Amino acid sequence: MDSTYRHMGMHNMVKHLSKVTALLSVFLFVSLVTKGQDTSATAEVIVEQPAEGPAEDPNGISADPAIIASGKTIFENNCYQCHRVHKQWTGPALKDVYDRQSIPWLISFIKNSQKVIQSGDEYAVNLYNEYSKTVMPNHTFLKDADIMSILAYIKAESANVPVEDTTTTTSGDGNQVAQTQDSPYLTVIFGFLIVVLVLMVIVLGITITLLTKYLKGKQDLDEADKELVEQKLDIQGIFKSTTFMAFVIFIVVALGAKTAIDSLFLVGVQQGYAPSQPIAFSHKIHAGQYEIDCNYCHTGVTKSKNANIPSANICMNCHTSVKTESSEIKKIYAALDYNPETKEYGSKQKPIEWVRVHNLPDLAYFNHSQHVKVAGIECQTCHGPIEEMDVVRQHSKLTMGWCINCHRETEVNTKGNAYYDKLMEVHQKHSKEPMKVEDIGGLECSKCHY
Amino acid sequence: MKIQGIQSFILLLVICSGVVLTGCKSEGNNPGREYAPQMYHSVPYESLSQIKDEAAGTWLSNREDEKGEFYNSNPNNPHKMNMREPVEGTVARTSNGYLPYRIHKDSLAWAAKYLKNPLPNNEAILADGKSLYLKFCSACHGEKGKADGKVSEVFMGVAAYDKGQVKTATEGHIYHVITHGKGLMGSHASQLNIEERWKIVRYVQTLQK
Numbered sequence: 001m002d003s004t005y006r007h008m009g010m011h012n013m014v015k016h017l018s019k020v021t022a023l024l025s026v027f028l029f030v031s032l033v034t035k036g037q038d039t040s041a042t043a044e045v046i047v048e049q050p051a052e053g054p055a056e057d058p059n060g061i062s063a064d065p066a067i068i069a070s071g072k073t074i075f076e077n078n079c080y081q082c083h084r085v086h087k088q089w090t091g092p093a094l095k096d097v098y099d100r101q102s103i104p105w106l107i108s109f110i111k112n113s114q115k116v117i118q119s120g121d122e123y124a125v126n127l128y129n130e131y132s133k134t135v136m137p138n139h140t141f142l143k144d145a146d147i148m149s150i151l152a153y154i155k156a157e158s159a160n161v162p163v164e165d166t167t168t169t170t171s172g173d174g175n176q177v178a179q180t181q182d183s184p185y186l187t188v189i190f191g192f193l194i195v196v197l198v199l200m201v202i203v204l205g206i207t208i209t210l211l212t213k214y215l216k217g218k219q220d221l222d223e224a225d226k227e228l229v230e231q232k233l234d235i236q237g238i239f240k241s242t243t244f245m246a247f248v249i250f251i252v253v254a255l256g257a258k259t260a261i262d263s264l265f266l267v268g269v270q271q272g273y274a275p276s277q278p279i280a281f282s283h284k285i286h287a288g289q290y291e292i293d294c295n296y297c298h299t300g301v302t303k304s305k306n307a308n309i310p311s312a313n314i315c316m317n318c319h320t321s322v323k324t325e326s327s328e329i330k331k332i333y334a335a336l337d338y339n340p341e342t343k344e345y346g347s348k349q350k351p352i353e354w355v356r357v358h359n360l361p362d363l364a365y366f367n368h369s370q371h372v373k374v375a376g377i378e379c380q381t382c383h384g385p386i387e388e389m390d391v392v393r394q395h396s397k398l399t400m401g402w403c404i405n406c407h408r409e410t411e412v413n414t415k416g417n418a419y420y421d422k423l424m425e426v427h428q429k430h431s432k433e434p435m436k437v438e439d440i441g442g443l444e445c446s447k448c449h450y
Numbered sequence: 451m452k453i454q455g456i457q458s459f460i461l462l463l464v465i466c467s468g469v470v471l472t473g474c475k476s477e478g479n480n481p482g483r484e485y486a487p488q489m490y491h492s493v494p495y496e497s498l499s500q501i502k503d504e505a506a507g508t509w510l511s512n513r514e515d516e517k518g519e520f521y522n523s524n525p526n527n528p529h530k531m532n533m534r535e536p537v538e539g540t541v542a543r544t545s546n547g548y549l550p551y552r553i554h555k556d557s558l559a560w561a562a563k564y565l566k567n568p569l570p571n572n573e574a575i576l577a578d579g580k581s582l583y584l585k586f587c588s589a590c591h592g593e594k595g596k597a598d599g600k601v602s603e604v605f606m607g608v609a610a611y612d613k614g615q616v617k618t619a620t621e622g623h624i625y626h627v628i629t630h631g632k633g634l635m636g637s638h639a640s641q642l643n644i645e646e647r648w649k650i651v652r653y654v655q656t657l658q659k
Contacts, residue, residue, distance in 0.1 A: 076613065077613045077614035077617075078613075078614040078615070080610075080613070081597065081607050081608065081609050081610070081613075081614075082606065082607040089606045089607065090606040090607035090634065134633075134634075135633075137633070141615075249461070252465065253461050253464055253465065255468070256464045256465035256466075256467070256468035256469075257464050257468065258468070259468030259469070259471070259472060260464060260467040260468040260471050263468065263471030263472050263474055263475060264471060266474060266475050266476075266482065267471075267474045267482070267483050267484070267485050268482075268483070268484050268485030268486070268490070269476070269482070270476040270481050270482055271476065272475070272476050272477050273476040273477070273478075273480070273481045273482065274477075274478055274479075275478075275479050275481070276478075276479060289600070290589060290600045290601045290603075290604075291589060291599075291600045291601075292589040292600075292601065293584065293585040293586070293588075293589065295585040295586070296585060296586055296589060296641070299640070299641045306497075306498055308498070309498065311640065313636070313637075313640055314640070314641060316636060317631075317635075317636035317637075317638070318601065318605055318636075320634065320636065321605065321606065321634050322604050322605050323604075350529060351529050351531055351533075353500075356498065356499045359481065359490070359499065361486075361489060361490040362489065362490055362491055362492040362493075362496075363486075363489045363490070394476075
């Protein structure tokens with residue numbers, strides 16, 4: 001074989017090997033990254049229902065499936081709101097309730113609980129106090145037979161292991177749990193692959209060095225080969241050159257100037273302002289997790305200029321019974337002078353001093369109801385993903401340019417609004433474009449500044 | 451290339467101003483610098499932005515009472531609040547002439563029997579009622595009134611409209627419960643005016659079926 005030809009082949013080989021090494025490194029990196037995201041098959045939980053044996057009951061509670069079925073309907077219609085069989089709800093868990101008190105006692109309590117409590121029955125009074133004096137409504141419309149079928153249903157359910165409960169509590173994050181559980185095989189395979197890839201990169205590196213050395217040893221190298229072998233950088237020379245110095249100074253000054261100009265534009269713009277509040281209220285929990293509509297608390301948003309900060313009585317719609325032990329909720333109780341034991345409000349009430357997040361300058365007028373009620377704009381359009389914020393942050397710039405831009409781009413929501421009929425008529429006479437806010441005076445100075 | 455004294459001074463100034471001005475940016479608890487503070491802060495009492503610090507903005511103040519320019523609190527109100535509640539017994543004037551609902555919380559049975567919805571049963575009212583229902587009720591009672599709203603996971607004892615006694619509740623009953631609350635449910639009278647409550651009643655009646 002001709003020697004030059006062979007050398008050319010060697011030259012190409014070095015090139016190819018370098019490419020392969022680079023590719024392998026990339027693959028190694030990608031595989032490491034994707035491993036974290038990999039999901040394994042979701043684990044399925046199969047729980048067997050324990051078989052139920054028909055047994056004679058000392059209380060005379062039936063085990064007849066028909067009675068149990070009718071009891072189930074009555075239970076779901078009248079009891080389920082406040083009672084569960086295995087879980088404490090508004091009232092106590094009803095599992096084995098017939099073992100706690102006699103059947104006649106249960107019937108009289110279900111029909112008129114207050115009567116039993118007022119008769120001074122010790123068990124009933126204790127129960128009443130334990131459940132912070134929540135009154136169980138009367139169920140005088142239930143017949144004794146109805147109550148017996150409810151008890152039959154409860155007895156049948158009591159025997160069941162609370163499968164339902166475990167599934168409901170984990171259903172929310174079940175997928176996430178499954179995702180984090182990688183099968184051990186996958187880890188081993190990935191580990192092995194990574195070791196192999198690392199070894200390949202090392203071997204290829206060594207090969208390249210060896211081949212370059214071999215090429216150096218040869219006398220009859222052509223131009224291309226020489227270039228490849230004698231790659232060296234004159235680093236000191238580069239650093240000392242005027243071009244380099246000028247370049248560095250230019251970059252630094254340009255960056256400084258850019259930061260200065262950018263910062264000047266941010267004077268008076270409070271975008272990103274996220275003050276901490278006296279009570280750590282989280283929109284992420286209320287609006288995100290529990291999907292409570294913004295309007296539920298911000299009652300002014302469809303009616304007035306301001307969306308309004310909810311008064312504490314709106315908090316108390318839920319927090320008389322939700323999270324009553326939380327230290328943050330206790331701050332609401334303190335502000336309202338509310339006693340969670342007696343459920344009474346005192347006279348020493350004081351305002352909660354929330355910190356205002358959106359401070360629109362006094363020189364500009366803005367009206368929420370016009371934008372939310374009339375235009376039908378979503379809260380998130382201006383306020384951003386509020387439902388994901390633990391601490392509310394000002395999302396938009398709230399600058400004049402920001403307002404004006406939207407007024408130029410947004411079509412007027414004229415649908416079903418007779419107020420705009422005449423304006424629409426006039427607009428269509430001289431324009432075929434859709435009617436934008438700017439067409440009806442949305443850019444007039446005095447709309448917002450007066 | 452030599453850099454002269456003036457040139458280097460200018461260069462340094464540009465870089466420094468960049469560094470200094472970044473401090474004007476708002477972040478976390480810092481609202482940032484204001485461009486024309488006297489035009490930003492309200493002179494009249496502003497109900498939703500109260501500044502209690504008497505020294506706030508003293509540096510540019512020309513107030514006669516020698517307090518800070520930004521001080522904005524009404525010393526005559528309890529807690530120096532700018533907001534005030536209406537005088538007790540105030541009756542809001544409404545375009546439809548509704549009078550305040552004065553039936554006592556305990557008179558649910560009376561309300562259930564005698565109260566009638568002043569609003570007609572038509573599409574428009576139902577549509578309004580639905581929109582209000584989805585904002586003010588569905589978080590607990592669920593979109594279809596089956597007590598399966600997200601909040602019902604933590605707020606126990608939410609009533610389903612098509613079950614038990616609630617299924618046959620009259621319009622007066624529903625209205626009274628929205629106004630005063632019942633059991634664990636609180637009063638929604640501060641969030642919904644009389645007309646809105648009656649609109650919701652119309653819609654809730656469709657969910658009882």
